[in-house]
Amino acid sequence: MKVAIVGGGLAGLTAAISLAREGIEVTVFDPKPRESNSYLAQAGIAFPISDGDSLLSHVTDTIRGGKYLNDISVVWNVISKSTEAYHFLTSLGVEFTNRELEGGHSFPRIFTIKNETGKYIIPVLEKHAKEVGVNFIRKFVDEIAIYNKKVIGVFVEGSLLYFDAVIIASGGFSGLYRFTAGNSENLGIPIGDLALKGVPLRDIEFVQFHPTGFIGKRTYLISEAVRGAGAKLVTGEGERFVNELETRDVVAREIYRKMLEGKGVFLDATGIEDFKKRFPYIYSFLRREGINPKRDLIPVTPVAHYTIGGISVDAFYRTPVKGLYAIGEAACNGFHGANRLASNSLLECLVSGIEVSRTIIREKPRGERREVKYYGYELGNVDEVREIMWNHAGIIRREESLRLGLKKLKKVEADPRVKLLAEAVLKCALARKESRGAHYREDYPHSREEFRRPSIFREGTCML
Ligand SMILES: Cc1cc2nc3c(=O)[nH]c(=O)nc-3n(C[C@H](O)[C@H](O)[C@H](O)COP(=O)(O)OP(=O)(O)OC[C@H]3O[C@@H](n4cnc5c(N)ncnc54)[C@H](O)[C@@H]3O)c2cc1C
Numbered sequence: 170m171k172v173a174i175v176g177g178g179l180a181g182l183t184a185a186i187s188l189a190r191e192g193i194e195v196t197v198f199d200p201k202p203r204e205s206n207s208y209l210a211q212a213g214i215a216f217p218i219s220d221g222d223s224l225l226s227h228v229t230d231t232i233r234g235g236k237y238l239n240d241i242s243v244v245w246n247v248i249s250k251s252t253e254a255y256h257f258l259t260s261l262g263v264e265f266t267n268r269e270l271e272g273g274h275s276f277p278r279i280f281t282i283k284n285e286t287g288k289y290i291i292p293v294l295e296k297h298a299k300e301v302g303v304n305f306i307r308k309f310v311d312e313i314a315i316y317n318k319k320v321i322g323v324f325v326e327g328s329l330l331y332f333d334a335v336i337i338a339s340g341g342f343s344g345l346y347r348f349t350a351g352n353s354e355n356l357g358i359p360i361g362d363l364a365l366k367g368v369p370l371r372d373i374e375f376v377q378f379h380p381t382g383f384i385g386k387r388t389y390l391i392s393e394a395v396r397g398a399g400a401k402l403v404t405g406e407g408e409r410f411v412n413e414l415e416t417r418d419v420v421a422r423e424i425y426r427k428m429l430e431g432k433g434v435f436l437d438a439t440g441i442e443d444f445k446k447r448f449p450y451i452y453s454f455l456r457r458e459g460i461n462p463k464r465d466l467i468p469v470t471p472v473a474h475y476t477i478g479g480i481s482v483d484a485f486y487r488t489p490v491k492g493l494y495a496i497g498e499a500a501c502n503g504f505h506g507a508n509r510l511a512s513n514s515l516l517e518c519l520v521s522g523i524e525v526s527r528t529i530i531r532e533k534p535r536g537e538r539r540e541v542k543y544y545g546y547e548l549g550n551v552d553e554v555r556e557i558m559w560n561h562a563g564i565i566r567r568e569e570s571l572r573l574g575l576k577k578l579k580k581v582e583a584d585p586r587v588k589l590l591a592e593a594v595l596k597c598a599l600a601r602k603e604s605r606g607a608h609y610r611e612d613y614p615h616s617r618e619e620f621r622r623p624s625i626f627r628e629g630t631c632m633l
Pocket of ligand 1: 176178200208212310341474499
């Protein structure tokens with residue numbers, strides 16, 4: 170059996186290793202694996218495995234944080250596999266250095282490596298993947314080839330390469346927003362490509378903004394762990410206006426409101442005695458930007474950070490297309506609900522990577538050699554799309570603004586896959602006439618029980 174994996178972040182690498190260990194021929198396509206969001210991940214991974222913690226506590230936190238939109242069976246499934254995910258990493262030689270508390274978690278269960286967790290983990294996985302025979306091709310997958318609801322392979326540089334199964338592990342699409350904490354090239358092209366081919370997307374309106382981005386010479390995240398260690402959020406006048414350990418949506422919104430009032434917002438970390446030792450990478454980054462966190466306030470702004478929605482998959486990471494699977498941030502099966510808890514996404518990457526390999530081994534999909542049309546899209550003006558998303562489908566949304574966003578989008582000359590994905594966010598945000606988790610509607614500021622269900626975007630329409 171030949172399996173293609175689109176994306177070499179944590180989800181893709183975990184699936185690749187798990188499949189290759191079973192003797193399956195695996196090829197990972199990724200032009201820039203060292204620029205993945207997995208590599209950039211700072212804080213860590215939530216594992217509810219320490220003395221005093223419990224699966225139930227982590228499940229409850231995840232559902233509470235997700236504002237009760239989560240698929241409870243998926244939440245149990247993922248969290249109950251956390252010991253396996255932890256073992257997967259440690260058995261490869263990964264050694265965690267700290268355990269931290271982060272917003273929304275009721276126990277210090279975030280396992281980190283010197284607050285540069287991704288940078289330490291990814292090379293270990295890449296090395297092991299090579300040892301077990303995974304092929305790496307540093308190329309972008311242009312399109313996914315599907316015929317009659319069955320995957321045929323992938324197009325690379327216009328050529329069709331045949332595979333029995335294809336796993337989409339291409340990450341999210343926060344690069345579709347003007348300010349993002351992650352890789353700005355994360356445009357969600359494979360997600361848009363599949364949407365154009367009739368594959369449903371789920372909960373696509375839920376876009377998480379990280380409350381404390383630092384926009385200096387580079388955009389950088391001041392991780393939640395810094396607030397967990399006691400840093401306070403203040404305005405320029407020294408006013409404290411939010412509980413710093415609230416979930417990300419609440420903190421991001423409150424910062425954004427202060428900014429709309431024309432006020433600067435800062436993180437005051439001067440009270441953290443051992444800042445340099447606990448957060449060495451953040452410390453040296455700030456020093457390079459001319460800020461000494463022991464003495465100076467750190468200016469912050471919310472940035473698009475994580476896209477909760479994605480390709481709709483079931484609990485076994487299957488799409489409705491035969492032989493096509495999706496994992497990690499590219500996929501959505503209701504684990505995060507309406508709001509992802511900090512450090513739950515890397516856990517999901519590990520579990521979905523392990524789980525999808527079992528699904529494929531069980532299902533043994535068989536490929537088919539046939540010609541499939543190649544579209545050869547051009548990227549076009551993505552900056553205009555980014556501006557529309559930031560202004561009309563951002564932190565605070567309203568009906569007129571969402572409609573205006575859709576109108577503007579129609580006029581943009583850009584890749585139809587990027588446009589369709591942007592349209593999906595705008596349309597589902599419009600359809601969800603309530604506020605829940607990461608989705609905040611100023612005109613419907615409360616959650617409404619009749620909307621406590623997932624949204625599905627298919628063939629240009631959002632069903633809720
Ligand atoms: C700055 C930052 C810090 C974070 N910190 C944490 C944290 O501490 N804990 C946590 O749980 N989460 C964190 N997150 C979120 C987390 O890092 C991501 O959700 C997670 O890494 C996603 O992993 P992934 O494997 O699904 O995708 P990614 O890591 O995004 O990898 C996807 C890969 O696919 C490749 N790709 C995309 N399209 C194609 C294509 N068409 N063909 C070939 N390759 C393609 C990309 O180049 C990329 O390398 C953070 C995110 C950011 C941005």
